[in-house]
Amino acid sequence: MSHDRDTFFIGGGWAAPASTDVLEVVSPHSEQVVARVPEGTPADIDAAVAAARKAFDEGPWPRMSPEERIAVVEAFSGLYAGKLAEMADLITIEMGSPTSFANLAQSPAPWMQIESFLTIAREFPWEATRPGALGGPVVVRHEPVGVVAAIPPWNVPQFTIMSKVIPAILAGCTVVVKPAPETPLDAYLMAELLMEAGVPEGVVNIVAGGRETGEHLVSHPGVDKVAFTGSTAAGRKIAAICGEQLKRVSLELGGKSAAIVLDDADLAATIEGLKFTALMNSGQACVAQTRILASRANYDNVLDALVEGVAKMQVGDPMDPATEIGPMVAQRQQERVEKYIALGQEEGARVALGGNGMPEGLDHGWYVRPTIFADVDNRMRIAQEEIFGPVLSVIPFDDVDDAVRIANDSEYGLAGTVWTTDDKAGLDVARRVRTGTYGVNTYTMDFAAPFGGFKNSGVGREFGPEGLGQFTELKSIYTSLPAT
Structure with missing residues (x-):
C-alpha cells in the first residue's frame, strides 16, 4: 500500500504545493523509503496562513456558539475513534514506535484528549458575569486568540497535535499545523477526518516541512499564537x-x-513501572524518567x-506486537x-547493561542497545x-533530602516519580520536587489536569x-446593567 501524497491540506481541501520539493519518509526499521510527500x-x-486568517477574520467558525463548535468536534471524535488502529500503524511505519506502544498511546491517547477537551468545553466559562469591585457587574469573556501555529515533534505526533488543535478550534481559533518532516503521514489521515466531520474550510490547515518552514510560520505576521512541542534549544529560538x-x-x-526509589518500595512492582516510565516509546519521550535514584544502602538491589x-x-x-523497544527515529x-553512551564511559560511569553496537540479532535499522549506567554522578x-x-x-x-536535592538539580522540571509503600511519604516527596507533573508509584498524563514544565521544560500548560x-x-x- 502506497502512502505517497502530492498535496497539502489548505483552505478545506487538497492544495498543490508551490515547489517540487519532496520529503522522503524512511522506515527506521528497514531504512527504506515508505512514502514521499511534498x-x-x-x-x-x-497560503496556509492566509486561509486560516480568512477563516478567522471572515468565516463562521469564531462566530459560532461554543455548542456549535462542540458538535463538529464531537463528529470528528466519532470518526477518529474508528481509525485508531490505522493511525497507530501509520505512526509505527513512519517513526518506528513499537506497535504495542502505538496502540496504547500513539492513537488512543489523542482520541482520549479529544473526548476530555469536549467535556471541558461543555463546562468552560466562555462568558460569565461577576460583581465588580466598584458596584457594577462585569462581564468576563474568553475569546479566541486568533490564528494558531501548531508545531508538533516526531516522537508522539498525533498526541502533540491534538493537545494544540482541539483546544484551539474549540475556543474558536483557526490553525496551521506544521508536522515534523519525519512524521507527516498521520496528519493526512487526520485531515481526511476533519473534512468528513464538517470542519469549515480554513479552520485547520496542514503543511509539513523542516526547520526553515517552521521558522517562517513562527515569524509570520498573520499568526497570533505559537504552540510548540520539541527541544529546549528550538523552544528558546521560538520564544x-x-x-x-x-x-x-x-x-x-x-x-x-x-524516579526516586525509596527503600520501602515494592521492588518488583517498581521495576515494572520503571520499564514503562523510563523507556516508553523506546526512550523517545520528553517525560521519560531516565535518572533512577536509589539509596546507597539499597543501590545494588x-x-x-x-x-x-x-x-x-x-x-x-x-511492527511485532512482542517488541518493547524499537529503533530510533533516524540515523542521526x-x-x-x-x-x-560513549560519553558516559568517558565520564567514568560503568555500563551495567548494553553499550554501543547493534542489539543482538539485528543487522539493519537505527537501533541502539538499551543501556544502563551505574555509578553515575548527577553532575555528569x-x-x-x-x-x-x-x-x-x-x-x-x-537520604530522602538528598534524593530530592538530586532530583531538583536539573535545568529541567517536567516529570518524575517516587516509589514507596508509604503514600504519605510519597506525597511529601512529590510536593518538594520542582516539576510540572509527578507520580507516586505510577506516572500518567490525566487530560483533565494541566501538563507542562518548570524551568527549561517549557512555558504554559x-x-x-x-x-x-x-x-x-x-x-x-x-x-451599568444589572447582572442577569
Missing part, C-alpha cells in the same frame, strides 16, 4: 521570535526526569533488578544516542542532558481547563 516552502506556509513580536506562545520542551528487568525487554521490529538520532552530562533514547543512569542518594484557556484572550466588559 515539502512545505515559505510560499506554502503563506525569542515571539517575544520580539509580542506574540502569544506556549512551549512544551525537554526533560531529564528522576535496585541496579540488579533494573538490569534484570530491562535485559528481558524485546528489541526489534516495531541513533548516532546521537551512541555518542552519549549523561545525567544532565536529554539523550532521548533507551539510556538510563542509576544515581545513589544518602496543556490539557485541562488550563490548556483550553491557553487559546483564549480574556476580555472584561464593564456595564
